[in-house]
Amino acid sequence: MSIVAAAQERSLAMEFWDQGVMMAKARTGDLSAAAEAIGTWQAGSRLSELKAAYPFVEYNTLAEAHERxxxxxxxxxxxxxxxxxxxxxxxxxxxxxxxxxxxxxxxxxxxxxxxxxxxxxxxxxxxxxxxxxxxxxxxxxxxxxxxxxxxxxxxxxxxxxxxxxxxxxxxxxxxxxxxxxxxx
Incomplete structure (x- = not known):
């Protein structure tokens, strides 16, 4: 995981990594939702499950290919x-x-x-x-x-x-x- 807080606004930018690949990214101002998304990812969630639970998460077809x-x-x-x-x-x-x-x-x-x-x-x-x-x-x-x-x-x-x-x-x-x- 990589998390960066914005300087001028309430926003967290996150990167979700696995085996040397950035699998997904997200941005949200909701600290609680960010923490939950991180916990879900670290618990071994699949990309589709992460996206379904946290719509602010984004990933591409190459990330899906890495997952498969x-x-x-x-x-x-x-x-x-x-x-x-x-x-x-x-x-x-x-x-x-x-x-x-x-x-x-x-x-x-x-x-x-x-x-x-x-x-x-x-x-x-x-x-x-x-x-x-x-x-x-x-x-x-x-x-x-x-x-x-x-x-x-x-x-x-x-x-x-x-x-x-x-x-x-x-x-x-x-x-x-x-x-x-x-x-x-």
Whole structure:
């Protein structure tokens, strides 16, 4: 749980977290209702139950997917269908076509396609990432080297080749992403 009180009004902003994922958020001026909602969440309530009891609680379909245990599939589906201009759909489709990558949790950061072996934050950073470049190429680096000046594992002009480089550098026993975080 994260709770912040507003400075100029009687209002509490709340975030409801589970396994490294912000599952829901809420805002209310009713201190008693806020306390009850927190207690309901901490008692193990499902999102739909929390929302039914406290209409000021909001959550999205990705939170529902995390709750069901299919966050990996839902996130891939979101990336494959989004009209967002910063998403390179050729790259997404090339990665999605590979079962080993499709089993990992995808996430974007600064136009870079990242893969994690867990679904919650903090994510794992032991899998190479792919960054589309301004000249239409694909730069494969380790997460900590993803800046334009960092050392590259490879640079290709085809998203399928970039994906092949990532697969060649997967850690041993890199199985499907698990629910939870990379941290303790």
């Amino acid at each position: 245990g299919d966050a990996v599939e839902a996130t891939w589906a979101n990336y494959r269908t989004t009209p967002a201009p910063h998403i390179d759909h050729d790259l997404i489709e090339a990665a999605y076509a590979q079962p080993k990558l499709r089993a990992l949790f995808p996430f974007h950061s600064d136009r870079t396609l990242n893969f994690s072996r867990c679904t919650g934050f903090p994510y794992t950073h032991d899998i190479p990432v792919i960054s589309p470049t301004t000249d239409g190429n694909y730069r494969v680096t380790w997460w900590h080297d993803r800046s334009p000046d960092g050392p590259a594992i490879a640079e290709t002009d085809d998203p399928h080749d970039a994906v092949a480089v990532v697969i060649a550098h997967l850690p041993d026993n890199c199985g499907p992403a698990i629910a939870g975080t990379a941290g303790p």
